[in-house]
Ligand code: MD6
């Protein structure tokens with residue numbers, strides 16, 4: 259895992275937030291549901307880029323080219339995210355999906371692996387905006403010991419190499435720890451390469 263604290267300065271965070279507002283105007287946040295149980299997740303989601311990660315009761319976790327509620331293609335990925343991927347990702351092909359997670363109040367994300375991609379040689383890169391998220395990361399087995407890292411607005415994390423399939427999650431958000439978002443809460447953007455380059 260690579261950790262780049264404050265990779266985005268306050269100007270960069272505001273610029274990325276502006277891009278995010280445009281994305282959400284075209285592709286609104288929605289509440290995804292878990293495979294089989296159909297239980298709603300506590301985070302709300304949207305995506306940008308050619309593909310988006312989605313989940314629902316009937317069809318489970320997958321990537322698809324359209325928003326599940328509007329049926330429209332996802333908005334394009336902002337150039338600044340493509341630049342960031344090439345700057346820190348160390349991977350010669352562009353990302354295909356950017357998943358946007360929004361955590362309000364008590365939202366959290368259980369320990370999981372990012373493993374719905376074909377290509378585990380590519381890293382997964384995350385950018386945080388807004389309130390601190392208490393990130394927990396362990397090893398490739400769910401039973402491996404975990405450590406905690408407080409992710410602040412502007413921090414970037416890259417899961418690659420040995421850690422590409424490490425279990426990770428968000429225990430909780432620390433409210434009122436950032437002034438970036440008027441509405442409070444936290445956005446996390448994860449950039450992924452989905453298909454093997456051909
Ligand atoms: C989050 N992050 O920070 C959730 N996945 O809200 C992730 O699930 C994640 O931070 C892959 C790589 C980096 C991450």
Ligand code: FE
Nearest residue numbers: 370371372426
């Ligand atoms: Fe993840």
